[in-house]
Amino acid sequence: MKIAVCVSHVPDTAAKINIGSDGKTLDPNGVTFIVNPYDEFAVEEALKTKEKIGGETVAISLGGNANKETLRKVLAMGIDNAVLLKDDSYRDSFSVAKALAEEIKSQNAELVFFGKQSVDFDNSVVGQLTAEILGYNCISVVVSFSLEGNKITCEREIEGGKEIVETTLPALITAQKGLNDPRYASLKGIMASKKKEILEKQPAAANNSVEIISMKKPAPKQAGKILGTDATAVPELVRLLREEAKVI
Amino acid sequence: MANKILVFIEQRSGKIKKSSFEAVKTASDIAQKISGSVEAISIGNEIENLEKVGGFGAAKITHFKNADLENYSPSAYADIIAKYSTENNIDLFFFAASSMGKDLAPRVAVKTDSGLAMDCILLNCESNDIIATRPIYAGKAVIEIKLTSPKKVFALRPNVFNPGIPTDKKAEVSVVNISSPNLSVKVVDIKKSEGKIDVAEADIIVSGGRGMKGPEQFKLVEDLAQVLGAASGASRAVVDAGWRPHSEQVGQTGKTVSPNLYIALGISGAIQHLAGMRSSKYIVAINKDKDAPIFQVADYGIAGDVFEIVPAMIEEIKKIKS
Numbered sequence: 001m002k003i004a005v006c007v008s009h010v011p012d013t014a015a016k017i018n019i020g021s022d023g024k025t026l027d028p029n030g031v032t033f034i035v036n037p038y039d040e041f042a043v044e045e046a047l048k049t050k051e052k053i054g055g056e057t058v059a060i061s062l063g064g065n066a067n068k069e070t071l072r073k074v075l076a077m078g079i080d081n082a083v084l085l086k087d088d089s090y091r092d093s094f095s096v097a098k099a100l101a102e103e104i105k106s107q108n109a110e111l112v113f114f115g116k117q118s119v120d121f122d123n124s125v126v127g128q129l130t131a132e133i134l135g136y137n138c139i140s141v142v143v144s145f146s147l148e149g150n151k152i153t154c155e156r157e158i159e160g161g162k163e164i165v166e167t168t169l170p171a172l173i174t175a176q177k178g179l180n181d182p183r184y185a186s187l188k189g190i191m192a193s194k195k196k197e198i199l200e201k202q203p204a205a206a207n208n209s210v211e212i213i214s215m216k217k218p219a220p221k222q223a224g225k226i227l228g229t230d231a232t233a234v235p236e237l238v239r240l241l242r243e244e245a246k247v248i
Numbered sequence: 249m250a251n252k253i254l255v256f257i258e259q260r261s262g263k264i265k266k267s268s269f270e271a272v273k274t275a276s277d278i279a280q281k282i283s284g285s286v287e288a289i290s291i292g293n294e295i296e297n298l299e300k301v302g303g304f305g306a307a308k309i310t311h312f313k314n315a316d317l318e319n320y321s322p323s324a325y326a327d328i329i330a331k332y333s334t335e336n337n338i339d340l341f342f343f344a345a346s347s348m349g350k351d352l353a354p355r356v357a358v359k360t361d362s363g364l365a366m367d368c369i370l371l372n373c374e375s376n377d378i379i380a381t382r383p384i385y386a387g388k389a390v391i392e393i394k395l396t397s398p399k400k401v402f403a404l405r406p407n408v409f410n411p412g413i414p415t416d417k418k419a420e421v422s423v424v425n426i427s428s429p430n431l432s433v434k435v436v437d438i439k440k441s442e443g444k445i446d447v448a449e450a451d452i453i454v455s456g457g458r459g460m461k462g463p464e465q466f467k468l469v470e471d472l473a474q475v476l477g478a479a480s481g482a483s484r485a486v487v488d489a490g491w492r493p494h495s496e497q498v499g500q501t502g503k504t505v506s507p508n509l510y511i512a513l514g515i516s517g518a519i520q521h522l523a524g525m526r527s528s529k530y531i532v533a534i535n536k537d538k539d540a541p542i543f544q545v546a547d548y549g550i551a552g553d554v555f556e557i558v559p560a561m562i563e564e565i566k567k568i569k570s
Contacts, residue, residue: 132326133358161438165435209363210364215384225548228550230557245529
């Protein structure tokens with residue numbers, strides 16, 4: 001079976017975010033980019049599944065040349081092949097999903113893993129959109145995954161607990177932290193990944209329905225009061241919470 | 249365009265979630281500005297108090313009923329909403345951006361060919377356009393967006409929009425029995441975390457970080473949470489160290505929260521943590537290091553030892569609560 005995993009290339013979570021001069025985009029100067037953290041869980045699950053049932057894994061990423069860095073990293077973790085859908089223009093979630101769905105279809109992948117969200121635009125929808133476009137069954141925010149024959153059973157994180165969800169192939173799963181412990185690339189993996197070819201393809205043009213009007217940093221919060229340095233400040237703190245903030 | 253708005257009413261164990269009332273009220277405020285109308289849809293088995301959505305501004309609610317739909321089924325729920333929307337010419341869809349709403353809204357968007365604005369924290373109308381504000385990079389920045397598609401889906405971050413005080417108005421309730429729903433993806437069981445309040449839904453959160461020194465000391469975090477009726481949260485450092493479960497993690501690779509009160513104990517305030525909690529209405533920080541970045545976002549702080557201050561807080565709060 002062919003197993004696909006979709007990966008995105010995002011600013012490091014430790015990065016400070018600055019807005020570009022157009023007031024609508026990120027200023028990438030000085031920002032380190034990484035494999036989207038949730039996608040590492042997706043890659044690990046794809047590798048574990050292949051180890052169990054055999055088959056072939058392919059990583060797909062949409063973006064500019066810089067995304068090759070992320071694709072190399074997942075190849076080094078053990079993914080067999082990589083495809084870059086080369087387009088660094090702005091795409092909303094829908095346009096991203098359409099391009100990914102097209103590629104998954106042409107790869108004939110029956111099982112697909114995504115991270116539950118990219119930590120850049122935080123929409124948490126590209127997986128579900130892609131599945132819906134493909135007509136695949138989809139379970140999102142998954143913290144445990146099992147495949148027996150054609151049947152999939154997952155645990156999905158919800159408020160205050162977990163849902164046990166069942167479905168069948170073909171399916172798309174979005175990974176939440178806790179699903180597994182992503183492996184580190186071995187030296188051998190790193191060497192091998194350098195020799196692998198990243199297939200470049202041109203996705204169909206975007207057809208966006210989300211127009212960005214502005215991008216801003218949130219208004220800075222006014223620093224508050226330091227009430228003291230020991231327990232003698234506690235009665236005043238509790239009084240303020242009760243009388244000024246009215247939250248307890 | 250008639251601007252017909254459909255609000256999805258989410259239920260768990262037959263009870264309507266508060267975030268759905270927030271969505272109805274917000275939809276109803278928007279409807280007034282764009283001369284639209286608001287109706288609601290719910291899916292499940294028995295649901296209490298459906299008529300209550302009337303008090304928040306929905307004239308009617310249609311409940312699609314089947315015993316197999318008591319738990320969430322993404323496939324069935326999406327099919328039912330899409331079919332209803334075609335038959336009733338719905339233009340705009342409102343969801344709460346809860347675990348269920350985030351899963352369901354994109355599916356409905358594909359089925360109805362709608363543009364999608366997720367996790368909105370503010371909606372404004374400019375002429376007939378709805379301008380949505382939503383955080384990106386876990387709140388390190390915000391964008392204003394406009395959907396250019398004829399049909400649109402909005403998912404609202406829970407606990408941000410004020411549901412207001414409901415009127416006595418009752419919605420007209422119709423119940424439609426559904427036979428053989430599409431259960432190709434189905435929730436077969438729910439495991440609840442015993443007796444715990446989830447950080448994503450809590451009004452008050454007490455979180456601990458590295459400054460708690462070890463997993464056993466988190467008892468103090470839980471004790472303070474308990475006297476406040478709060479949820480316990482954690483920083484990424486302590487989740488990665490295995491002291492606390494990931495479901496408690498607040499920050500960029502955990503949950504983004506905006507409770508009324510966030511109390512940070514022994515948390516220095518890494519940028520990814522601040523991103524996840526800075527929109528809390530009030531923030532209290534207790535940390536030994538007076539220069540810790542957490543104090544830059546805190547409304548009130550004590551720059552001292554958590555092991556001395558937290559027990560005193562517990563005593564003081566017990567005193568005022570008794």
